[in-house]
Amino acid sequence: FIWGCNPLQLLLPFPLVFGLFLFIYLVCITGNMLIILIITSDAHLQTPMYFFLSNLSFIDICFISTTVPKMLVNIQTQNKSITYEGCLAQMYFFMFFSGLDSLLLTVMAYDRFVAICHPLHYMIVMSPHLCVSLLLLSCLICLAYSLLQTLMFLRVSFCKKTEIPHYFCELAQIFKLACSDTYANDVLLYCVTGLLGIIPLSGILFSYSKIINSIVGISSARGKYKAFSTCGSHLSVVSLFYGTGLGVYLTSQMSYKSREGSIASVMYTVVTPMLNPFIYSLRNKDLNQALRRFFHSIGDRFR
Template sequence: MEPDNETQITEFILLGFSEESGLQPLVFGLFLSMYLITVCGNVLLILLVASDSQLHTPMYFFLANLSFVDICFTSTTIPKMLWNIQTQSKVITYAGCITQIYFFLLFAGLDDFLLTVMAYDRFVAICHPLHYTVIMNPQLCGLLVLVSWIISALHSLIESLMVLRLSFCTEVEIPHFFCEINQVVQLACSNTFFNDMVMYFVAVLLAGGPLAGILYSYSKIVSSIHGNSSAQGKYKAFSTCASHLLVVSLFYCTSLGVYLSSAAPQSSHSSAMASVVYAVVTPMLNPFVYSLRNKDIKRALKRFIAVPVI
């Protein structure tokens, strides 16, 4: 076996979506627009929650955390892609690629856990309304977010360290717009069996587990709503949960599809396109999905805009 330092490379090539130079300005404009909308929308949502005392509840606390994570999530990949298009370069350094893998997995994991925590919050609010304030106390809410950060950080650290142990040969082209871990591992010259096993195990444990929790929470919510004789109560509960279910569906369907199909080399382009949905589109849509039919957010926005400048 050759020593690792004989096959260690210093950079990767991110192929992106299109080789045609004429399409690059269109891709640049599209992703820049989505990135700016994502950042502005999520920052505004955070400011609304922070400035309005009536939004200082567990649901909006988790929503503000989700908005912060979404900003970081998209900032991990989009700025580098835009920079490469602007400079007509497709290079990302080895260290930059590993760093991107770490932070992408960190914020993707946080998105996963926060969506699960928000489903639990809605379960308690709808199924156990009389005990909601006691169960979802500030200490528990803070603990849930802290545990989400710790688990996500440990997971991304383990995955990144496992990529560091791999050696790479001359084939360093990644058919993606960022260093997606499955694509990077496939380029390795050394044995990747252990990496593959850990990735699939983690996918089942850290994605399947929260998904099962979300499905369980909403099955109980549906049962509770069905048993509610009040039409107004049913509508309010459905309105509150429908937006969350839409975000969960977008995030899980595309992200699980990417990872479960990663073993097929011919799926590289479709994998990149699917990644756009959960890594770019979903974070962009979150502020709108959670606020368009939310009277509390609309009221807070009107107050926020009407605040006189001192």
């Protein structure tokens, strides 16, 4: 049972598309691996904020790896196909890591809320036990959601050699190609996806409303800048993640043959994970200093 799976229909020749996405993928893997390596090896970064950041980098690596490698293989071999089992696995891991990305950004917003609004109690509240518990809870929620969606998907039937007008197996797009009734699946998809999108985003907005109130109450301009600078990188990543995710949601409501939908999905699944390391490394003073120490130590070893 083979499904046709078109790569992204861009107005570019296949070799150029292959080279572009291979470059983006390698940059994403290298940048996120570098952040993980620096955080785990630098004693100055052993804090809850960087614990969550290292996990976010790992999730971004897994997130982009669910779609891009298969697309690169399809482009290189000119074999635009994926098995039913392969599509099922891709959907499962895509839902798991995208949901985990959303929940972890919410946890990181809570971490910034405690750090700025309750600085004297920060290390007590954000204990290692709580950090690990929040991470495990996020994993369990996404595991249950992805497993439920996958089991519900098994009840849907498709015609043979179904062509997916997308560059990866996206659940909402595939339901439009089903030969059986998908009403229950659609209800579950939009309800749970809405909850995993609306509740985390509401938590982030609530946290930052409290953070802004606390920053306004700081008397010195330097204190305000220092407080806000710790949130700048996270705010940028949140805006990029939810902005592109909203673009995917809106374009998915149009015809599934829409080229704009594929471009929005590329921004959400490929470009965003690649940009996250640059956003954190360019806007975060502590991480910049850790990067310099890391490269200086490497340079000293080769002298």
